[in-house]
Amino acid sequence: MKQKLYKILPLVQKPARYIGGELNSIIKIPADVSLRFAFCFPDKYEIGMSHLGMEIIYFLINEREDTWCERCFAPDIDMEAQMRKEGIPLFALESKDALTEFDVIGFTLQYELSFSTVLNMLDLAGIPLLAKERKDLSNLVIAGGPCVSNPEPLADFIDVFQLGDGEELMMEFLDLYKKYKDAGKSKEEFLIACTKIEGLYVPSLYDVSYNEDGTIREIKPQKGAPAVVRKRVVKDLASVYYPDKFIVPFINIVHDRVSTEVFRGCIRGCRFCQAGFIYRPIREKPWQVIDNNARNLIDSTGYDEISLVSLSTSDYTELQPLLSSMIDWTTEKKINISLPSLRVDNFSNELIEKLKLIRKSGLTFAPEAGSQRLRDAINKNISEEEIMNTVRIAFSSGWTTVKLYFMLGLPTETKEDVEEIIALSRRIVDEFYALSNRPKGKVPTVKISASSFVPKPHTPFQWEPQEHRKSLIEKSEYLRNEARAPKSKIYVSAHDINSVFLEAVFARGDRRLSPILLEAWKRGCKFDSWFEHFNFDIYMEIFSDLGIDPEWYANRRREFAEILPWDHLDYGITKEFLIREAKKAYKSETTAHCRIKCSACGAASLNGGECGAKC
Ligand code: SF4
Structure with missing residues (x-):
């Protein structure tokens, strides 16, 4: 062979x-x-x-x-x-x-x-x-x-x-x-x-x-x-196995760097985010362990970049000592540190001082929604003041480009919420020009990445319908048109609506969709996440030929009492908690994160991490 x-x-x-x-x-x-x-x-x-x-x-x-x-x-x-x-x-x-x-x-x-x-x-x-x-x-x-x-x-x-x-x-x-x-x-x-x-x-x-x-x-x-x-949980991340080397490809790959894991789980509870629930409870690694992992990986691979990976790296309680130590030896070895997941509400002056030493590219944040009402409904728990404060610190420190992630079609979203995405972006551009210590001779760039909401299992929004494709397309078009205004300094990229529809079908699908997948493969489907290979029409043909309505899976609201296809799979989060959170979302009520107050999600029963003792 x-x-x-x-x-x-x-x-x-x-x-x-x-x-x-x-x-x-x-x-x-x-x-x-x-x-x-x-x-x-x-x-x-x-x-x-x-x-x-x-x-x-x-x-x-x-x-x-x-x-x-x-x-x-x-x-x-x-x-x-x-x-x-x-x-x-x-x-x-x-x-x-x-x-x-x-x-x-x-x-x-x-x-x-x-x-x-x-x-x-x-x-x-x-x-x-x-x-x-x-x-x-x-x-x-x-x-x-x-x-x-x-x-x-x-x-x-x-x-x-x-x-x-x-x-x-x-x-x-x-x-x-x-x-x-x-x-x-x-x-x-x-x-x-x-x-x-x-x-x-x-x-x-x-x-x-x-x-x-x-x-x-x-x-x-x-x-x-x-x-x-029930899912398995590694209780002690301090001693869990971590490789001291990575394979080094001969060609460029998407993330051409080594990564070290900072913690698992998330304290936040954003209501749309599946990862935020299925990886609970939060378990941190001691900073010395991470620092040591990072040194081993750099020494064994020759890479010049290391990424500190978690769902929200700025929530890591030992970020300051970790960065202090890492900046010393990475500066000496000319290694770049990448921090992919930062939040705006704990983006301090101290952190920016550290980031100035290690970052060259633009800053990326995820407000997810333009209006405070909708940010509260999804439990994003960040205020406009925090967003503006962060961009102010960033602009004052020399950055000119800010990338913002938003989601369209979130539960309870109105036309005004979508308009607020543009309004907020404009206020960020204005903030740049209002700063006396902004980078001189430069112009700001606000990049909006607009994806569409996909309801996911084991989240408070697992019962929600996905918004219909036509209306999601209209909302994306609205953002694009507004960004085209002269001198807006706003740029919009929106995700393909057909692929997020199919994602919604399979994310909450049951085993009656196995024949759909088999037929899709027979008719040549593969690499569906690649725009150039994805053939939406073939999927629609197959759903029609096999008499299955994909909208029943993607766009239907489930009753709380309905048996869901994944109800026999226990990720530690109780249905009672998810229902409580869904009802709070309808009233735009927030839930404090785990370090402020435990909201009894059920993950304490997994006996690991920070929640065990106090919940
Ligand atoms: S049990 Fe409490 S502290 Fe632990 S993950 Fe759930 S809400 Fe957070």
């Missing part, structure tokens, strides 16, 4: 995506291991190689002497065509062995529009797509990642889903797999045994029945599977 591969590599773009052998990638001898694991990322190499979770799990599994974990990414269109023509099955980068040689095929599901690519990768590997057609323990297909918080549209294809943090769960899963493989047990015996491990969900062991109106009547576990599967 290697010969065939080397024959086609000169015929495709970026052949370095497919050759492996990068610095720090791990080679083992197949005869020396008893388990082979293919970590599959259902997107192109440059995207997958930028994913922090992949680096962690790759090196973690390879710590095991009995297992070799390799990587596999979706080949781009040109490479796939060559592979199919030459009869080359999908292979793992390290050994170039076909995926059929592997015991476990593990996908990470980062976004709903990667689902069709999962199917295409399995097919290219020559592995049956439907779980029930894979009869024995080999080529067991598993999946983890945020979309597993409602994995039902993939229920027909995946054998086992892993809910929550992967570090401990993956090790227990592999131990169990090895035990059952060595003992010659059947796939069914293994799947039943999986249900005894917290965090493992076997969709084939649940029967789902429906009411006449299409809603779910019952989700019934079979063969001793638990009625509710």
Whole structure:
């Protein structure tokens, strides 16, 4: 196969995506291991190689002497065509062995529009797509990642889903797999045994029945599977495994840098944000551990940039000592520090002083909504005064470009709320010119990134309809038109409305959508998150041909009493809390963040992090 591969590599773009052998990638001898694991990322190499979770799990599994974990990414269109023509099955980068040689095929599901690519990768590997057609323990297909918080549209294809943090769960899963493989047990015996491990969900062991109106009547576990599967939580982040090296690609990738994790979870509770709920409780790493991780990663890779990763890095309680230490040694080594997630309400003068030392590009903030009323409804908990104060500090310190993230179609949004996005942006431009110590001879730039709201499972807005496409398009057009005004200094980029519609369908879909995905793959869908590959019309045709109404999934308001497709998956957040939060949103009432006051979301029952003792 290697010969065939080397024959086609000169015929495709970026052949370095497919050759492996990068610095720090791990080679083992197949005869020396008893388990082979293919970590599959259902997107192109440059995207997958930028994913922090992949680096962690790759090196973690390879710590095991009995297992070799390799990587596999979706080949781009040109490479796939060559592979199919030459009869080359999908292979793992390290050994170039076909995926059929592997015991476990593990996908990470980062976004709903990667689902069709999962199917295409399995097919290219020559592995049956439907779980029930894979009869024995080999080529067991598993999946983890945020979309597993409602994995039902993939229920027909995946054998086992892993809910929550992967570090401990993956090790227990592999131990169990090895035990059952060595003992010659059947796939069914293994799947039943999986249900005894917290965090493992076997969709084939649940029967789902429906009411006449299409809603779910019952989700019934079979063969001793638990009625509710609870996510796994790593309780102690100070000692959790973290790699001391990353793989260094031969080509540029999306995030060409190393990353160190600062904390997991979020104290904030923005009502639209799934990550803010499914990763609770908040667990910080001591700053010395992060600093040490960062030094190891820089020393072992040669990268000149390190990113401090979390959902809201300025909420890290030890940011000042961490930056103080890091600025010393990174300045000496000419390393750039990147802080991707900052909030405007704790953007202090001290922080800006540190940022001045490390930042060159524009500053990015996410007010999400233009008006205070709507920011309160979504519990963003930032005031206009805080936004203006932040831009004032930033402009006074020499920045001229501010990027602002907004969402259109948020629950309770009115026309006035959308108009306020432009009004707020104009006030920011005015603020620049009003400052006597603004950067002289320069003009401000306010970049608005307008995405559309997608209601997500396990959030207070999980019952909300997504706004209809036509009205979302009108709102985007309004922003664009306003920004076109002469000398506005405002620039608008808006996301594709059709793809967020499909995202909304699959995000809250049930297992009746598995046939849609199968048909979409048959009709050529893959890389749906790529604008140039996404074919919305084919999806609409398939929904029509199979008699399924996508708007029923995307644009329908659910009753609080309705059984939701993910109700048997427990991420620690109670439905009572989510309903309380939804009702507060309708009244534009805010909820204080976890460090001010616990609002009893349920995550304390997971026994980890900051909330345990006081809740
Ligand atoms: S239990 Fe309380 S402190 Fe813990 S995450 Fe929930 S609201 Fe925050």
